[in-house]
Amino acid sequence: MTTSCCFASIISPQNQLPTTPTRTPPSHYHHHPWSQTLTHQIYITITNQIRPRLKSIKVLSEDLDVLPSESFTEEEGEGEVDDGVSNGVAQFVERETKTLTPRKHVSKRGEDDGESYENRFNLRNGREVFAEKAYLVSLERKNDHNISFGTEESHKELGQLADTAGLMVVGSSSQKLLTPNPRTYIGSGKVAEVKNAVRALDVETVIFDDELSAGQLRNLEKAFGGDIRVCDRTALILDIFNQRAATHEAALQVALAQMEYQLPRLTKMWTHLERQAGGQVKGMGEKQIEVDKRILRTQIGVLKKELESVRKHRKQYRNRRFSVPVPVVSLVGYTNAGKSTLLNQLTGANVLAEDRLFATLDPTTRRVQMKNGKEFLLTDTVGFIQKLPTTLVAAFRATLEEISESSLLVHVVDISHPLAQQQIDAVDKVLSELDVASIPKLIVWNKVDKASDPQKIKTEADEREDVICISALNGDGLQDFCNAVQAKLRDSMVWVEALVPFDKGELLSTIHQVGMVEGSEYTENGTLVRAHVPLSLARQLTPMRQLCTS
Ligand SMILES: Nc1nc2c(ncn2[C@@H]2O[C@H](COP(=O)(O)OP(=O)(O)OP(=O)(O)O)[C@@H](O)[C@H]2O)c(=O)[nH]1
Numbered sequence: 229m230t231t232s233c234c235f236a237s238i239i240s241p242q243n244q245l246p247t248t249p250t251r252t253p254p255s256h257y258h259h260h261p262w263s264q265t266l267t268h269q270i271y272i273t274i275t276n277q278i279r280p281r282l283k284s285i286k287v288l289s290e291d292l293d294v295l296p297s298e299s300f301t302e303e304e305g306e307g308e309v310d311d312g313v314s315n316g317v318a319q320f321v322e323r324e325t326k327t328l329t330p331r332k333h334v335s336k337r338g339e340d341d342g343e344s345y346e347n348r349f350n351l352r353n354g355r356e357v358f359a360e361k362a363y364l365v366s367l368e369r370k371n372d373h374n375i376s377f378g379t380e381e382s383h384k385e386l387g388q389l390a391d392t393a394g395l396m397v398v399g400s401s402s403q404k405l406l407t408p409n410p411r412t413y414i415g416s417g418k419v420a421e422v423k424n425a426v427r428a429l430d431v432e433t434v435i436f437d438d439e440l441s442a443g444q445l446r447n448l449e450k451a452f453g454g455d456i457r458v459c460d461r462t463a464l465i466l467d468i469f470n471q472r473a474a475t476h477e478a479a480l481q482v483a484l485a486q487m488e489y490q491l492p493r494l495t496k497m498w499t500h501l502e503r504q505a506g507g508q509v510k511g512m513g514e515k516q517i518e519v520d521k522r523i524l525r526t527q528i529g530v531l532k533k534e535l536e537s538v539r540k541h542r543k544q545y546r547n548r549r550f551s552v553p554v555p556v557v558s559l560v561g562y563t564n565a566g567k568s569t570l571l572n573q574l575t576g577a578n579v580l581a582e583d584r585l586f587a588t589l590d591p592t593t594r595r596v597q598m599k600n601g602k603e604f605l606l607t608d609t610v611g612f613i614q615k616l617p618t619t620l621v622a623a624f625r626a627t628l629e630e631i632s633e634s635s636l637l638v639h640v641v642d643i644s645h646p647l648a649q650q651q652i653d654a655v656d657k658v659l660s661e662l663d664v665a666s667i668p669k670l671i672v673w674n675k676v677d678k679a680s681d682p683q684k685i686k687t688e689a690d691e692r693e694d695v696i697c698i699s700a701l702n703g704d705g706l707q708d709f710c711n712a713v714q715a716k717l718r719d720s721m722v723w724v725e726a727l728v729p730f731d732k733g734e735l736l737s738t739i740h741q742v743g744m745v746e747g748s749e750y751t752e753n754g755t756l757v758r759a760h761v762p763l764s765l766a767r768q769l770t771p772m773r774q775l776c777t778s
């Protein structure tokens with residue numbers, strides 16, 4: 229993949245590595261999509277990967293340096309709530325600022341020498357990325373009991389996401405509020421505090437642990453000063469997907485999700501011009517929004533069509549695969565739970581498995597041959613995460629829907645993780661949106677070797693019906709896993725008694741290969757089999773079943 233391949237290059241022309249001998253990043257060095265949050269320029273070019281097929285939508289608009297200078301712009305319809313106070317009640321409950329130790333000495337902005345910049349070039353996914361310094365901000369909503377992940381855990385996960393994206397986290401801060409401030413998400417006092425911290429730490433990007441509105445993004449950027457970029461959890465996840473998309477389909481899906489994320493933000497970007505024009509007159513800015521929105525919508529339409537055709541091809545391939553009715557087992561689970569490691573262990577596949585979030589974006593299917601000669605297909609899928617951006621779920625829906633065609637779902641859980649239960653809940657939530665409730669499920673507690681008390685975990689798993697304990701890394705429990713899969717698959721199969729004519733030997737071996745044969749005997753007219761078989765095979769056997777019962 230090229231640098232932040234699809235959408236970073238869609239929005240910005242500036243994401244090249246600097247070429248000076250000391251490799252000092254230019255003052256506006258950018259490599260992440262949020263670094264060009266459509267403030268001054270909108271450039272849309274098509275990524276290297278999808279360019280050959282999307283030449284027709286290479287666009288874009290001219291440089292528009294139109295933002296008002298200093299003053300805060302309130303977003304329309306976002307209320308009069310002042311920072312930290314609502315209806316006379318103080319919302320602001322507690323402030324807390326944590327500063328992580330910077331990994332190296334940090335000098336004042338602009339005073340960094342070439343050598344210190346040199347240390348911030350890292351190799352990520354085979355390409356060199358400049359590690360921007362990031363500062364994390366989260367909000368703890370007082371009295372919000374619906375959130376299963378605590379602020380601290382969510383904050384920690386945000387740090388992992390930032391690390392996965394290639395950023396260097398140098399500090400963080402959180403605030404308790406009743407509700408987020410509609411203008412700046414955090415209160416004004418907190419904004420000032422974060423501003424001081426990011427200036428002192430020479431931070432380039434401030435990341436918020438929730439999705440921000442266009443107005444909040446813009447107001448915060450303005451409050452922190454023009455050279456500090458603001459982004460949210462969604463933009464960060466989209467950027468990781470963008471960096472990791474390895475196939476044409478994944479690149480298209482991510483580009484689509486990013487454009488859909490940009491669309492409402494683009495809309496609000498220029499609303500100040502409407503106000504400047506008295507809120508009535510159709511000004512230049514408004515015309516420009518219409519133009520930009522139209523361009524984005526056109527591109528979204530083109531991407532959707534392109535995705536449709538890619539999916540058609542995949543479906544044809546899948547149908548061919550299903551012509552031999554081997555049952556399909558799908559691995560689902562929270563990101564980093566060990567799904568790809570399990571697939572690799574069982575099939576000798578070489579799917580990338582690493583201690584980073586979202587290592588896998590594309591489904592991979594491999595054949596698993598069990599010791600007793602039985603077979604099933606195992607599909608590895610994209611991992612889930614709490615607060616999964618809705619644009620991503622929508623864009624990846626087709627990929628995820630493939631799992632709805634499986635005979636069995638294996639929910640892989642990292643049982644050594646302190647938030648294992650919350651991760652299970654987050655996965656169940658996404659699954660409930662995918663209409664897969666009728667598919668049997670097996671729960672696998674993985675990474676038992678890493679748990680503080682493996683024996684206790686194993687005993688607990690033994691007491692529960694649907695849970696198998698394994699260590700995908702060292703292979704422990706894989707035989708139990710295969711046996712459990714087989715038992716579960718049998719539950720999802722149909723009981724048949726069929727008389728298979730002697731000239732249909734192939735069908736007979738398919739029954740043995742994918743079904744569970746309880747007995748067979750030769751008769752004058754063919755072989756009489758009694759077996760549990762997958763539904764699709766049972767359908768193929770229908771005429772023979774009639775033969776048998778007649
Ligand atoms: N100790 C231990 N580590 C494991 C085990 N299984 C996987 N891991 C490690 O966990 C990390 C994540 O594993 P992956 O297989 O990439 O996880 P995944 O669920 O495919 O992750 P995504 O593709 O991001 O959704 C890797 O560093 C693995 O080596 C295990 O049983 N024990």
Ligand SMILES: [Mg+2]
Binds near residue numbers: 567568580587
């Ligand atoms: Mg994976």
